[in-house]
Amino acid sequence: MAAEQPIISGMAGRYATALYELAQDAKSIDVVKADLDRFAGLLEGSGDLVRLVRSPVFTAEEQTKAIEAVLAKAKISGLAGKFISTVASNRRLFAIGQMIAGFNALVSQARGETRAEVTVAEKLDDKHLATLKEAIIASTKQKNVELDVKIDPSILGGLKVKIGSRMIDASLKTKLNSIRNAMKEVR
Numbered sequence: 001m002a003a004e005q006p007i008i009s010g011m012a013g014r015y016a017t018a019l020y021e022l023a024q025d026a027k028s029i030d031v032v033k034a035d036l037d038r039f040a041g042l043l044e045g046s047g048d049l050v051r052l053v054r055s056p057v058f059t060a061e062e063q064t065k066a067i068e069a070v071l072a073k074a075k076i077s078g079l080a081g082k083f084i085s086t087v088a089s090n091r092r093l094f095a096i097g098q099m100i101a102g103f104n105a106l107v108s109q110a111r112g113e114t115r116a117e118v119t120v121a122e123k124l125d126d127k128h129l130a131t132l133k134e135a136i137i138a139s140t141k142q143k144n145v146e147l148d149v150k151i152d153p154s155i156l157g158g159l160k161v162k163i164g165s166r167m168i169d170a171s172l173k174t175k176l177n178s179i180r181n182a183m184k185e186v187r
Contacts, residue, residue, distance in 0.1 A: 008102045012095040016102025019083050028079055035080030036100045042074060043097065053093045055184055064088040104148075114142040119150045119160040119171075136161065 008016055023032040043049055052058060052066055067088045072083045087093055108115045116136050123130070129147065136145050140163060156171035 005107050010098075011092065012098035013102050015083075015087065015090065015092065015095070015099045016106060017104055019079070019099070020106040022083075023079055026079060029110075029126040031078065031106060032080045032083075033104065035076045035078065036103060038074060038082070039071075039076055040097065040100050042070065045174060053096060056094075060089050060091050063091075063093055066068060067093065079122040108146060113146045114140055114163060115146050115148060117148045117150065117160075119155060119162075121151070121153050121155050121157050121159075121172075123151060124149065132159075136163070 019032065021031070022179055023029045043053065049070065052063060058066070064085060071077065071084060076084070084093075084096065087096055087099065092099075093137035105115065107113075114136075118132065129149070133145055133147055136147075137143070154164045155173045156176070158175070160171055161168045
């Protein structure tokens with residue numbers, strides 16, 4: 001069904017698809033996914049790494065050398081390490097986040113999983129995560145749901161949930177903006 005197909009397109013989609021096919025042939029999808037997730041975690045935790053990845057100021061050689069040092073330190077090697085190095089040498093490192101997301105979408109699709117992107121203001125404990133997962137399973141009628149939880153303090157409270165093309169925004173920031181707009185109309 002077309003509605004269940006993840007949208008993997010553009011340059012990042014081609015890279016993600018190529019990596020997925022290579023990992024599938026090498027029977028190392030789980031290892032590659034774990035390494036890519038670890039690299040994504042490094043990106044989330046380091047402003048300097050984000051600047052290196054996104055800045056056009058660095059040459060391909062500088063980016064490749066720096067990324068290879070980061071990969072060695074993080075013990076990311078094999079197919080995922082070669083992939084990230086190749087992306088750097090091809091000057092496509094700015095899209096690595098989209099490539100990782102595309103790869104994860106392909107893995108989820110192959111496993112029959114539904115991915116839900118959840119944005120919260122602060123870290124949720126395991127009990128709240130389990131409750132949220134149960135609520136999403138009940139509303140989507142899917143048996144296999146994976147949560148990608150992102151923390152964004154700017155939403156103030158509540159949460160945002162995105163499943164495929166559907167978005168539920170129950171954040172405090174959005175509710176306050178709605179009230180502000182309603183107040184402006186009253187004047």
